[in-house]
Amino acid sequence: MSKAPSKVTVATVWLDGCSGCHMSLLDMDERLIEIAKAVDIVYSPLVDRKTKDYPEMVDVAIVEGAISSSEDIEKIHMIRAHSRILVALGDCAVAGNVPTMRNPYLVKDIESRAYIENVNVQPQVPDQVVPKLLPFVRPIHEVVPVDVFVQGCPPSADTIYFVLSELVAGRTPDLTQRTRPGA
Amino acid sequence: MATAVRSRIRTLKIDGRDVSAREDETILELAEENGIFIPTLCRIEGLSLVGACRLCLVEVAGMNKLVPACLTYATEGMEVFTDSERLRNYRRMILELLFSEGNHICAICVSNGKCELQALAQRLGMDHVRFANLQQERLVDMTHERFVVDRNRCILCARCVRVCDEIEWAHTWDIKGRGVDARVITDLDTPWGESDTCTSCGKCVRVCPVGAIVEKGRAVGEMAKRHDFLPHLAKMREAKK
Ligand code: SF4
Ligand code: SF4
Ligand code: FES
Numbered sequence: 001m002s003k004a005p006s007k008v009t010v011a012t013v014w015l016d017g018c019s020g021c022h023m024s025l026l027d028m029d030e031r032l033i034e035i036a037k038a039v040d041i042v043y044s045p046l047v048d049r050k051t052k053d054y055p056e057m058v059d060v061a062i063v064e065g066a067i068s069s070s071e072d073i074e075k076i077h078m079i080r081a082h083s084r085i086l087v088a089l090g091d092c093a094v095a096g097n098v099p100t101m102r103n104p105y106l107v108k109d110i111e112s113r114a115y116i117e118n119v120n121v122q123p124q125v126p127d128q129v130v131p132k133l134l135p136f137v138r139p140i141h142e143v144v145p146v147d148v149f150v151q152g153c154p155p156s157a158d159t160i161y162f163v164l165s166e167l168v169a170g171r172t173p174d175l176t177q178r179t180r181p182g183a
Numbered sequence: 184m185a186t187a188v189r190s191r192i193r194t195l196k197i198d199g200r201d202v203s204a205r206e207d208e209t210i211l212e213l214a215e216e217n218g219i220f221i222p223t224l225c226r227i228e229g230l231s232l233v234g235a236c237r238l239c240l241v242e243v244a245g246m247n248k249l250v251p252a253c254l255t256y257a258t259e260g261m262e263v264f265t266d267s268e269r270l271r272n273y274r275r276m277i278l279e280l281l282f283s284e285g286n287h288i289c290a291i292c293v294s295n296g297k298c299e300l301q302a303l304a305q306r307l308g309m310d311h312v313r314f315a316n317l318q319q320e321r322l323v324d325m326t327h328e329r330f331v332v333d334r335n336r337c338i339l340c341a342r343c344v345r346v347c348d349e350i351e352w353a354h355t356w357d358i359k360g361r362g363v364d365a366r367v368i369t370d371l372d373t374p375w376g377e378s379d380t381c382t383s384c385g386k387c388v389r390v391c392p393v394g395a396i397v398e399k400g401r402a403v404g405e406m407a408k409r410h411d412f413l414p415h416l417a418k419m420r421e422a423k424k
Contacts, residue, residue, distance in 0.1 A: 091288075094310075095311065096316070100316070139312075151311070153289070176309075176310055177308075179305075180289075182288075182292065182296070
């Protein structure tokens with residue numbers, strides 16, 4: 001008796017992005033059912049999961065968002081160490097994109113704008129819970145190696161479907177003619 | 184005694200194909216005539232050639248350095264190669280450097296989907312930029328009544344400078360500074376809105392290949408441009424000289 005082929009384990013992660021890429025992922029509609037037959041989502045803001053810890057090793061990590069805070073840096077190193085293939089999903093992950101619009105400003109000015117100037121009750125810059133902003137927002141590949149770059153803001157559901165189908169089939173998706181920055 | 188007749192036709196090879204060219208034809212023109220694609224950004228029909236972008240670099244047998252196809256004339260027996268691993272690497276690197284020098288957040292650019300730089304990045308397979316962004320802050324000038332110049336999107340192709348000088352004969356635009364400090368300026372680096380020379384004709388808007396010189400009031404992806412007026416006007420200007 002043949003055993004059912006083992007599924008590809010996938011984690012999805014949301015760093016400094018707007019969640020639009022995750023929305024685009026859900027936008028695959030009924031194709032999600034087909035994908036679900038070959039893929040096991042083991043970690044994601046989209047699903048309930050038993051533990052909050054990242055698994056020891058996942059086959060594919062799909063990361064949305066740029067690297068903006070001390071927490072993002074820790075997370076991306078952890079994800080890289082525990083994932084076989086790292087996919088940068090969307091322009092924020094690939095290029096920094098909209099979050100980099102703060103780069104011309106000093107962090108202390110941004111914090112003061114957000115937590116002091118525009119606040120009526122107890123204005124103060126948080127020194128706990130909220131992660132510290134880095135001086136510059138950066139794309140993922142400037143921090144850890146990335147295997148697949150998926151441009152687009154957000155990449156279309158068709159593009160994401162193509163990426164997943166190729167990865168499940170054991171191929172590296174060639175995206176150059178399927179998407180572009182700002183697509 | 185037979186007089187040597189100087190031939191005006193050159194025969195040469197492009198990518199292994201035998202082709203013939205007029206003596207005043209560039210490799211780029213010849214390639215295009217023969218349906219061979221060479222990427223370009225600064226070249227635009229109807230304006231002088233400056234060789235600013237270097238995207239059109241090609242290999243010539245017997246020469247170590249690469250030459251810009253837009254500025255190199257066809258010579259007898261020349262062997263040109265327009266596509267190789269080396270050229271693909273350099274072209275991609277040039278595009279990545281252009282992206283990393285400025286601010287090219289296409290998702291929020293008025294030229295998104297209508298930009299020559301973006302289209303080329305896609306065509307040449309630039310799936311990410313390997314160089315860290317320089318984080319330069321370049322001045323955005325909104326003082327003109329109808330137009331905006333966002334220097335963060337500028338790729339220094341000098342099309343605006345040339346169209347303004349060669350076609351409109353106003354010479355409002357110039358490039359100031361060198362290397363990464365180079366910027367397009369209006370008049371003597373004074374606000375565009377105060378320019379004595381600008382006629383507000385909008386030709387610079389129409390030739391700018393990216394979202395750097397644009398019309399006010401455009402939202403993301405709305406800034407479509409056409410420059411089919413150029414060859415015709417260029418001919419009329421030539422006749423007037
Ligand atoms: S100018 Fe072109 S490449 Fe730059 S942000 Fe705008 S659309 Fe993108
Ligand atoms: S403003 Fe536009 S046309 Fe002028 S140099 Fe820059 S990119 Fe070229
Ligand atoms: S097109 Fe030849 S250098 Fe720009």
